Amino acid sequence: MQPLSWKRSAFLEFGKDAGALIHSGQVVGMLRFTLLGFPVAIHWFFWVNVALLGGAINASSPRQIQMLAGWMLAAFVSVMIHELGHALAMRRFGDRRVDILLYAFGGLARGARWLSRREDMMVSAAGPALQLLAGFVMELLWGSTRFESAFLASFAKSFIHVSFGWALLNLLPILPLDGGHISRAFLGQSRLRLSLTISLVCAVGMALYSFQGGGLFVAVFFGMMAFNNWRELQGQPQVPWMEGR
Numbered sequence: 001m002q003p004l005s006w007k008r009s010a011f012l013e014f015g016k017d018a019g020a021l022i023h024s025g026q027v028v029g030m031l032r033f034t035l036l037g038f039p040v041a042i043h044w045f046f047w048v049n050v051a052l053l054g055g056a057i058n059a060s061s062p063r064q065i066q067m068l069a070g071w072m073l074a075a076f077v078s079v080m081i082h083e084l085g086h087a088l089a090m091r092r093f094g095d096r097r098v099d100i101l102l103y104a105f106g107g108l109a110r111g112a113r114w115l116s117r118r119e120d121m122m123v124s125a126a127g128p129a130l131q132l133l134a135g136f137v138m139e140l141l142w143g144s145t146r147f148e149s150a151f152l153a154s155f156a157k158s159f160i161h162v163s164f165g166w167a168l169l170n171l172l173p174i175l176p177l178d179g180g181h182i183s184r185a186f187l188g189q190s191r192l193r194l195s196l197t198i199s200l201v202c203a204v205g206m207a208l209y210s211f212q213g214g215g216l217f218v219a220v221f222f223g224m225m226a227f228n229n230w231r232e233l234q235g236q237p238q239v240p241w242m243e244g245r
Contacts (some may be wrong), residue, residue: 037061037082038100040089040221042076044106050075053217054158063150070154076102078131078162082170083107085130089123090115105221106166118187124178130165135163172206174225193233200229 046231054071058064083100086109090098095113102108115123147153163218173183175196180181185197203226231237 003237022139025208036084036088037091038084040100040102042102046076046102047061047072049104065131066118066149066151067154071158074155075162078134078159078166079107081134081163082127082131082166083109085127086123089126093119093123105224115185117185117188121182124181124185128170128178131163131167134170135160135167138163146230171197172202174203174206174222175229176225196229196233200226200233203229206210 003020018210030044033040050072050229053076055069058070059068076088079102083102087098087100090113092110093113093115094194095111095147097112098109100107100109109127138156142156142160145156146212147156170177171179173179173195174185180195180199183198184192187195207219207222207226210216210222
């Protein structure tokens with residue numbers, strides 16, 4: 001199968017240039033390390049958002065702080081497993097220039113190699129698949145282990161929720177979520193506008209649904225995706241951080 005041409009410019013240039021910039025040490029507030037041979041960078045805003053989602057504003061007692069710490073560690077480990085799924089699949093298909101970035105809205109695994117439609121679908125599915133598997137393993141441990149520590153109990157419970165929730169959310173046919181990449185690759189370049197239209201409609205629907213339910217953060221999250229889809233339908237460049245997966 002032929003590689004999808006939509007990956008040619010912005011994705012490759014952003015992956016190359018931003019990856020080099022992030023790991024050069026020129027961006028302030030980044031935690032950098034290497035995991036399984038992949039350069040990893042974590043922006044400080046990732047921790048801020050994870051803390052806020054975990055109820056940091058209302059955490060005052062020692063037990064609440066322990067539970068918050070367990071939630072933050074669980075979110076970090078689960079999202080990292082998700083991105084490692086993508087990165088390992090990219091490496092399997094011959095990409096040796098893959099890096100991982102965790103930022104305010106989650107994570108990105110970025111490579112420099114073109115992918116065929118089949119490879120693109122497999123790489124996109126690998127992240128949620130590995131995350132779901134990790135969630136199932138923790139579910140088994142949760143059912144057979146009694147955690148006395150508030151920190152450990154919070155970590156195990158939060159890990160299950162994040163792993164299942166984030167993986168299933170990512171399978172929605174909305175770009176740049178994994179389901180959107182799968183839909184785009186499945187439909188092919190000739191039906192690119194169709195995949196973008198599906199993504200836009202679903203993103204608007206999820207934004208409205210989240211807003212009505214009081215989930216302002218999630219509504220903004222999907223609203224930004226909808227706006228980005230609309231820009232691409234108009235032939236305008238995407239927001240750079242939405243080019244990964």
